[in-house]
Amino acid sequence: MSDATPSDQAQNVRRRRVFYIPGYDPIHPRRYRELYRKEGAAQAAISGYEITLSPKTTKGGPYGWHVSGNIGAPVETDVEVLIWSDIVRGSMSNSIPATYVQLLRTAWAYIGSGALWRLMRLRKGPVIAALYPVVFLIVQLILALVVGYGIFVGTMMLGNLAALALSLDAQTAALFYPVTLLAAALGALSVWGILDWFKRKDGRFFAYYLMHDYAYSARWGGANPPRLEARMAEFGDSIAAALEEDVDEVLVVGHSSGAHLAVSILADLIRAGRAPAEGPALGFLSLGQVVPMVSFLPKAHRLRADLCYLSTAQSLAWVDVTAPGDGCAFALCDPVAVSGVAPADKRWPLVISAAFTQSLKPETWKALRWRFFRLHFQYLCAFDAPRDYDYFQITAGPRTLAARYHGRVPSKSRIETPVNKFTAKAAS
Known part of the structure; x- marks a missing residue:
């Protein structure tokens, strides 16, 4: 996308806050810390940069950790997991x-x-x-x-x-x-x-x-149950507070089902004027999204409205990364367009492929090819030959999300055909 401003394009990130929203996962968030530690070290060894983890520096709040990265320049990043695993467990x-x-x-x-x-x-x-x-x-x-x-x-x-x-x-x-x-x-x-x-x-x-x-989404016909809505509001408060801090970028990462939660959280935040123009750069990275599984349901009025709204936002950069090799994601499906709610002035998301078959060695791809659940988490893992997608450079490197993908054209094989039967949206 070429919509980023010149200040966004500068490699000026010294401090970053990352908020990771997991998918429908009942497991304690420490698994994500261990995954980041292990895979970050592997990617650093492959790509020749430095990443070290330590306890989080922010007091209270969600579970998280601190990352010191040196990928051409030193960067300090605080990663926090926005937890809804208790809601997941309660729904099981x-x-x-x-x-x-x-x-x-x-x-x-x-x-x-x-x-x-x-x-x-x-x-x-x-x-x-x-x-x-x-x-x-x-x-x-x-x-x-x-x-x-x-x-x-x-x-x-x-x-x-x-x-x-x-x-x-x-x-x-x-x-x-x-x-x-x-x-x-x-x-x-x-x-x-x-x-x-x-x-x-x-x-x-x-x-x-x-x-x-x-069943969790199907039970409510695509709407969010009250308890989840309350938790999403808390997530929005955490992100809004970070946007008032002395950091250079606030990056929200939504994986799997967490992607559609992030869409609504960010839409609420921007709609309410809680993303200050003079504040940190705001980035949204959606990974392995399954948005159509919810947006195609009859009562997903809120999500469809939020998709439409966020797709025109000028106060953030939204990059959507999937891969055809991930059988659990709607690979290269523009979540706004296929949901039938793309407005004329749509800017986002930038849809690109992680290209598993090209960024993993043949032997690695062979070992993972039929491990569908593991492949769905590959976006958070090391690649043998990363192309322009590297999770650890995005979260611990010196460039904002907007700067990293400035001028990047979307994948030619993306799907934008609006096939959703239900396109009614909630009133803003």
Whole structure:
């Protein structure tokens, strides 16, 4: 984009605040610190620069850490994770029956509204990822029912054989009811045991996790539940406070589902005049976004309005990074345009590709190719041969996001076709 001002283009970042908004993740945010530490060190070794981590310097507030970087110039960065993992955990059903109720409700939300078929016109990868938990949970249930029925039939057959061995009709009748109850009980226990085994092993299969993820947005039809809205307001307050500090850039990073939360948080902040013109540069980096999974739902009026508004904002730079190799993201889909809310004066986002197949060695790509969940986090990791996307240069380097991508043309293979059926927006 060539919209950045000359001051934005200067390599003048000495101090930076980074706010990372994770996706639908129930895990403690320390995992992101360890990921940054490990992958930052790996990228520094590959690219020949310096990055060191230490405890956060800001008092109170969200979980975070401090980064000292020397990528051509020394830069001090404070990274904070805007935590909503407690809300995520609270939305995850602990019971098997409730999860299957979620399955039915979520399937109806996407299929009944027609959103699923329109999403498939964009990218099949994330749609398949959305269908995976539905199909796999159904397969689990069928398998459990087949085994349970087999145990029921087998138990009944053993009961009949026992009755025949006794050779007395009265005794056969006396055995029938207890044997039937025993067979039914054993069959039911086996069904429950198999379903419970799959649930306990979900760290390997991710079926329950993904089901809860998609069900969270589907339950509200694309709207944000009150508790999440309250948390987003708190996030906005933290970002607004940073914009009043003596720093050169405030960078908001939204990954996966965190990207659409960031859209609304930043839209609220700018709309309310809380991004001062004389303050730090404001950047928004959306990574591996799945915005259409929410914006295509009928009640996503707020998100669609915020997408439209943020796409014209002059007080920030918005760069959207995805990769066709990430089967969980809507790769190179302009989230504003495909949602059908792009205004005539649209400026953002700048849509570019992380180009996994070109920025990773063939052996690395081969090792990761079928690890879909890991690939969805590759944006936060080291690359063997980074092109113009390097997460650690963006978050710890001496240039603002606007300066780094000034003059960068968007990906030629981006998708901008508006295919959303629901385009109504909330009033500003």
